[in-house]
Amino acid sequence: MMSTQAQSALEQHHPSCFTWALACCRWNRDEAQEVLQIAYLRILEGRASLNGTEISRPWIFGVIRRTALEHKRRRVVRTLALERWWRRQPETDLSPSPSPDTGDLEARHRLRGLLARLSTRQRELLHLVFYQDMTIEQASEVLGISLGTARVHYERAKTRLRRLLTQEPR
Amino acid sequence: MTPHDDDNKIREMFAASRRADLREAPDFQEIQQETPARTVRARPFWLAVLPAAATAVMVLLVLAMLTVPQYMRAPAGWKPSGSGGLGSTTTEHQLPPPPSPSSDLAKDKAVSSVQEEAVARISARDAAKLRALGYIGGTVGAAAGHEAEMLALAAPPPPEREQFGEPFSTESYTQIVENDFLLATQNPLSTFSIDVDTASYSIVRRHIMGGMLPPASAVRIEEMVNYFPYHYPPPARDTPFSVNVEIAGCPWDPEHRLVSIGLRGRDVDHDRASRRGANLVFLIDVSGSMDEPNKLPLVKSALTLLTRELDGLDDIAIVVYAGSSGLVLPPTPGNRKSEILAALDRLEAGGGTNGGEGLRLAYDMAREHLNSGGINRVVLATDGDFNLGITDPQELLAFVQEQAHRGISLTALGFGTGNYKDSMLESLADHGDGNYAYIDSLSEARKVLVEQVGGTMETIAKDVKIQIEFNPALVGAYRLIGYENRVLRKEDFNDDRKDAGEIGSGHTVTALYEVVPPGKSVSIGGVDPLKYQKTPSLTPESAGGELLTLKLRYKDPAGGDSRLISSAIVDEGRRLEESSEDFRFAAAVAAFGLALRESPHRGNATLEMARELGLQGLGPNMDSYRVEFMKLVDRAASLRRQANR
Numbered sequence: 001m002m003s004t005q006a007q008s009a010l011e012q013h014h015p016s017c018f019t020w021a022l023a024c025c026r027w028n029r030d031e032a033q034e035v036l037q038i039a040y041l042r043i044l045e046g047r048a049s050l051n052g053t054e055i056s057r058p059w060i061f062g063v064i065r066r067t068a069l070e071h072k073r074r075r076v077v078r079t080l081a082l083e084r085w086w087r088r089q090p091e092t093d094l095s096p097s098p099s100p101d102t103g104d105l106e107a108r109h110r111l112r113g114l115l116a117r118l119s120t121r122q123r124e125l126l127h128l129v130f131y132q133d134m135t136i137e138q139a140s141e142v143l144g145i146s147l148g149t150a151r152v153h154y155e156r157a158k159t160r161l162r163r164l165l166t167q168e169p170r
Numbered sequence: 171m172t173p174h175d176d177d178n179k180i181r182e183m184f185a186a187s188r189r190a191d192l193r194e195a196p197d198f199q200e201i202q203q204e205t206p207a208r209t210v211r212a213r214p215f216w217l218a219v220l221p222a223a224a225t226a227v228m229v230l231l232v233l234a235m236l237t238v239p240q241y242m243r244a245p246a247g248w249k250p251s252g253s254g255g256l257g258s259t260t261t262e263h264q265l266p267p268p269p270s271p272s273s274d275l276a277k278d279k280a281v282s283s284v285q286e287e288a289v290a291r292i293s294a295r296d297a298a299k300l301r302a303l304g305y306i307g308g309t310v311g312a313a314a315g316h317e318a319e320m321l322a323l324a325a326p327p328p329p330e331r332e333q334f335g336e337p338f339s340t341e342s343y344t345q346i347v348e349n350d351f352l353l354a355t356q357n358p359l360s361t362f363s364i365d366v367d368t369a370s371y372s373i374v375r376r377h378i379m380g381g382m383l384p385p386a387s388a389v390r391i392e393e394m395v396n397y398f399p400y401h402y403p404p405p406a407r408d409t410p411f412s413v414n415v416e417i418a419g420c421p422w423d424p425e426h427r428l429v430s431i432g433l434r435g436r437d438v439d440h441d442r443a444s445r446r447g448a449n450l451v452f453l454i455d456v457s458g459s460m461d462e463p464n465k466l467p468l469v470k471s472a473l474t475l476l477t478r479e480l481d482g483l484d485d486i487a488i489v490v491y492a493g494s495s496g497l498v499l500p501p502t503p504g505n506r507k508s509e510i511l512a513a514l515d516r517l518e519a520g521g522g523t524n525g526g527e528g529l530r531l532a533y534d535m536a537r538e539h540l541n542s543g544g545i546n547r548v549v550l551a552t553d554g555d556f557n558l559g560i561t562d563p564q565e566l567l568a569f570v571q572e573q574a575h576r577g578i579s580l581t582a583l584g585f586g587t588g589n590y591k592d593s594m595l596e597s598l599a600d601h602g603d604g605n606y607a608y609i610d611s612l613s614e615a616r617k618v619l620v621e622q623v624g625g626t627m628e629t630i631a632k633d634v635k636i637q638i639e640f641n642p643a644l645v646g647a648y649r650l651i652g653y654e655n656r657v658l659r660k661e662d663f664n665d666d667r668k669d670a671g672e673i674g675s676g677h678t679v680t681a682l683y684e685v686v687p688p689g690k691s692v693s694i695g696g697v698d699p700l701k702y703q704k705t706p707s708l709t710p711e712s713a714g715g716e717l718l719t720l721k722l723r724y725k726d727p728a729g730g731d732s733r734l735i736s737s738a739i740v741d742e743g744r745r746l747e748e749s750s751e752d753f754r755f756a757a758a759v760a761a762f763g764l765a766l767r768e769s770p771h772r773g774n775a776t777l778e779m780a781r782e783l784g785l786q787g788l789g790p791n792m793d794s795y796r797v798e799f800m801k802l803v804d805r806a807a808s809l810r811r812q813a814n815r
Contacts, residue, residue, distance in 0.1 A: 014198040019191045029194070037201050107186035130184035162176045 006043050009055045016132055020061050023127045024068035027112060031071070039067040058134065058141040065124075065142060114164045122157030125150060343387040344593040346654050348769055351684075351692050354645040359660040361637040362653045363670030364433065364679045367596065368618075369584060369608035371397035374766065375798075376610040378806050383813065384766060388592065391763035392652030392681065398759065398795055400678045400752040402434035409735070410631040411435045411673055413722060417685075417741045418749035421757050421783055422764065422773035425690050427741060429683040430753050431638075431720065435630050435673045447483030449501070449541040453532040454517060455552035456490045461519035462553075464610070465586040469551045470514050472583070472615030477511060479619075480504025483544075487535045488513055491528025501539040529569070536578045545629070546578045547604065552595070553586035563594065567601045571669075574603035579629070579672075583618070584608040596655075603632065603672060617795075631724040633670040633732060636681065637663040639719045643712040644741065646688035649771060651760055653681060663723060666732050673724075680756050684771070685717070717741040755787025755796060762803055777807040 010017065021032040021039070039060075042048045048063045115123045121143070128139035140150035352360070370393035377384035405412035411433045420426035452473060460466040480486060484504030489497055499513035532548045540546055570580050580602025582595040592608075599606035607618040635658060640648055650657070662668040673679060686692045722735040746754070762780035764772035781803045788796050 011198050014201075015192050015195050018195045018201075019188060022191055033196060033201060040201060104186040104190040107183050108190040111183045111187050126180075127184070130181055131188050158177070158180070161180060165176065165179065 006046075006055055009060065010040055010043060013057050013060055016057070017060060017064060020127070020132060021064050021068065023124070023131070024065050025071075032068075035068045035071050036064065038071070039064045042067065057132075058138045061128070061132075061142040062144065114161060117164060118157055118160055121145075121153050122160065125154045126157050126161060129154060343385060344596075344655070345387050346390065346767075348767075348771060349650045349652075349654055349657065351647040351649045351686065351771070353647050354640040354642040354688075358640050358642060359637060359663075360640070360648065360650055360683070361635065361658040361660050361663045362650060362681070363656045363658055364634045364636060364673060364681070365392050365653060365656050365671050366396055366673060366677050366679055367393045367599065367606045368397040369592070369596065369606050370394055372608040372610050372614055373584075373592065375802055376608070378802055378809065381809065383806060383809050386767045389763050389767045390652060390654075391760055391767075392656070394763050395652065395680050395682065395756050395759045396678070398755065398793075398799070400432055400434075400680060400756065402432045402678055402752070404434060405436050409436070410724065410726075411634075413720065413735060413737065415720060415737075415739045416744075416750060416753045417717065417739070418744040418753060419746035420684055420773075421746055421754075421779060422761055422775035423684070425687070426773075427685040427687070427717075428746075428753075428757060429685055429718070429739075430756055431636065431681045431683070432752070432756075433634070433673060433677075433679045433722075435675055435677040437676045447485070447541055448480075448504075448545040448547065449485045449536060449539050450480075450545075451487045451489060451501075451532045451536045451548045453528055453548055453550045454488060454490050454498075455492070455528075455550075456517055456519050457492045458519060460553055460586070462586060465553050466517060466519045468585055468609060468612065468615065469583075470517060471612050472551075472609060472619055473514055474511060475612075475616055476619040477504070477507055477514070480507075480510075485539050485541065486510055487532075487539070488517075489528055489532040489535060490517065491531075492519075497531065497535065501535060529566075533573050533578060537576075540577070547581055548573075548578060548602070549581045549583060550595075550598065551583045551585060553584070554594075563597075567597060570598055570602040574601065579604040582606040585610075601669075603629075603669070605672070605674075629672045629727045630675050632672045632727055632729075633666070633668075634673050634679075634722065634724040635663050635668075635670045637721045637723075638683070639721070640685070641712050641716055641718060642688070643708055644687065644715070644717050645685050646690055647686040647692050649684045651682040651684060652763070663721070666725070672727075682756060682760050714738075715740050751787045751789045753787075754783050755789075758783035758787050758803075759799065762799075762806070766806065777803055777810060781807070 017039075018032065018036060021036040022029065025031040025035055039048075043055075043060065043063055050059070053059055115126070118126070124143055125136075125139055128134045128142055129136060134142070136150050136154055137147055139154075140147045143150065145153075367390075370388060370390035373388050374384045374394065377388070402414045403412055414430075414432040414434070416430045416432070417427055420428040454466075454469055456466065460469070477486070482503050482505035485501040486499070486504055487497070487501040488499035488510075498516065499510060502509050502513075504510075529548075529550075532550075536546050536548055574580065580599060581604040582599040582602075584592065584595050584606070585608075596606050607614075609615050609618060637660065656671065658668065658670070671679075716738045717740060719736065719738045723732040724735075725732045746757075749757075758780050761772075761775040761783060762777065763769075764775040765777045765780060769775075781800065784796065784800050784803060788800070
């Protein structure tokens with residue numbers, strides 16, 4: 001049965017799905033939850049096409065990514081200036097986090113600041129490989145691009161991030 | 171550093187990032203069970219509904235034009251003022267720089283504080299901006315800062331069902347029968363209780379900003395006039411308030427005179443040492459109907475603003491009422507802010523209404539922590555119905571009145587639209603010796619609860635009554651503008667048992683009389699000329715040139731016998747052009763009210779006149795409330811043009 005199979009797959013991958021949705025929504029938590037919800041619904045109701053492949057993490061990620069894109073498109077259309085202002089995310093803010101829970105939060109904060117300076121594709125690739133521990137091949141599947149293209153973008157992204165890291169004053 | 175080291179570093183950063191994210195990840199069940207609507211609400215509420223409502227309003231606007239009868243021709247719903255024809259400026263420029271919450275973890279919490287911060291910043295910039303921009307002719311650009319604030323934080327759109335049709339019929343306003351002209355010979359005495367309520371203006375504003383002219387019965391002119399502070403001089407040391415009378419030509423009838431009577435309460439020293447503290451119990455309606463952006467969330471924000479102003483001398487408690495009522499926060503000193511804010515945060519709407527039980531509980535709490543010598547007050551925040559528990563309104567009012575006599579007053583704060591029971595709230599506050607305000611935006615909440623915290627909280631004189639004796643030698647007829655439900659019998663003036671209005675620290679109260687000189691014709695409602703009396707017998711004093719004698723009675727907040735202030739007023743024959751800015755501004759607001767009400771006594775008063783007078787009364791300081799008034803007048807004028815088209 002499609003939906004029970006899907007259900008258990010989603011349950012299993014849920015934490016990483018959430019973090020991926022978060023990355024797709026530029027770390028806007030509310031938006032990520034909404035996107036995730038719509039994506040899950042799509043998968044559970046069998047509205048996301050499997051195209052012969054099995055339910056796998058890359059496939060679920062692909063659905064989430066498309067959902068996020070659509071969501072963003074819809075939102076852009078109706079976005080008022082006000083909303084844009086409100087939704088501007090902290091990724092452009094490079095000041096250190098004052099949170100007492102320093103270690104991870106600070107690292108995350110810094111990383112988001114750096115990632116904001118990469119292209120979307122580069123950011124997605126780095127996230128999938130480093131954060132989600134996917135192979136470049138799986139990542140290319142998620143993004144719907146060829147393996148070769150993925151490799152090129154991945155290398156460029158890494159180089160760029162490295163440079164940013166060394167440039168950035170500590 | 172080798173590339174390999176770099177890779178490890180990147181890997182480590184991503185891993186740390188993932189750890190941080192996963193700690194915040196919602197449960198799978200949570201995502202699955204949430205209905206989409208629920209998630210939408212989890213976002214800043216007004217953002218979620220803004221775009222949809224804007225579209226809905228556009229559609230409804232068109233529909234309304236085509237289908238609805240004349241009186242409903244204007245779109246009934248909320249309309250983002252930024253997209254309106256008037257004074258629209260792109261909000262982007264008006265808004266402060268983006269907030270930058272330091273992490274997602276802090277974001278949820280930050281949202282509310284950022285929102286307030288934004289308001290604070292806009293307000294602070296308002297004054298400077300207004301001065302810089304100037305208020306030029308018909309444009310309303312100068313009010314843009316204020317508008318941005320209203321747009322950003324004012325009542326977000328009501329849900330679609332409220333856009334037009336039925337829900338309006340459940341809003342109730344008591345019909346106002348305007349005071350008629352009275353002959354000075356037959357009724358030389360005019361007696362009324364002061365009124366410092368301001369709700370009517372906010373209600374009118376809500377209607378007009380929502381694209382609809384207000385119903386006449388929602389327009390209470392004295393409350394509109396009293397919404398604005400006036401610059402009357404503070405009183406001499408030992409009196410609680412100063413009395414300021416100004417007489418000049420009446421704008422809407424060149425043959426008439428307009429008399430403005432202005433009181434200003436003493437400013438209570440806000441020196442911490444002399445403060446006696448306040449014992450406040452918030453009684454918050456959390457029934458299902460409050461679950462709208464411009465209701466409970468606004469209540470919470472309003473109380474958050476107030477909480478900041480409290481200190482250890484104050485006690486604050488929160489009681490909620492819905493299906494059942496309960497104590498959310500037992501009386502807590504005002505310096506334990508985190509506890510108070512956490513309690514506010516927990517409030518959620520849901521359930522029916524059981525106001526009566528909540529009310530009793532609130533008064534019980536107030537009594538338990540009675541602050542003798544200080545302020546004891548129940549602050550009711552609701553959107554309307556208050557009819558269970560004590561079902562009989564008379565019983566409810568009697569209960570509130572009895573509590574007031576025991577030293578616990580009641581302030582009513584009205585929120586939201588649709589089911590709004592204006593009349594009930596007004597009489598509750600009236601009987602509870604408190605005041606009544608309608609809160610349609612966070613800026614209004616700031617005005618009522620924070621800027622006037624001294625006024626709202628500190629009563630400096632109570633049972634303030636005014637009695638005017640007109641001199642028939644110089645006054646043919648007169649009319650009290652507004653104060654329809656505050657008129658007292660002439661015997662009540664000297665009767666200390668008769669309740670009247672309170673005046674708070676720093677409050678100004680203004681009353682306007684329109685006076686007709688003798689010999690001029692005026693339509694007097696319902697009274698035939700006297701058959702046996704032609705000229706009244708005049709005392710020698712009447713020849714002294716005094717237009718009227720003003721008598722004022724008040725009691726100390728603690729009670730006791732009333733005191734009397736009395737002074738004779740001479741009309742120096744000033745023309746309107748010679749009057750003060752305050753006088754002209756008050757006249758502008760009155761003209762606005764008369765024109766909105768289409769009062770039979772409006773004379774030449776039009777919205778255009780209100781605008782003209784308002785401009786003259788704006789003053790060099792560009793008071794932002796007054797600037798907003800100008801915008802409201804312009805907007806009302808364009809609505810009226812649409813309606814007449």
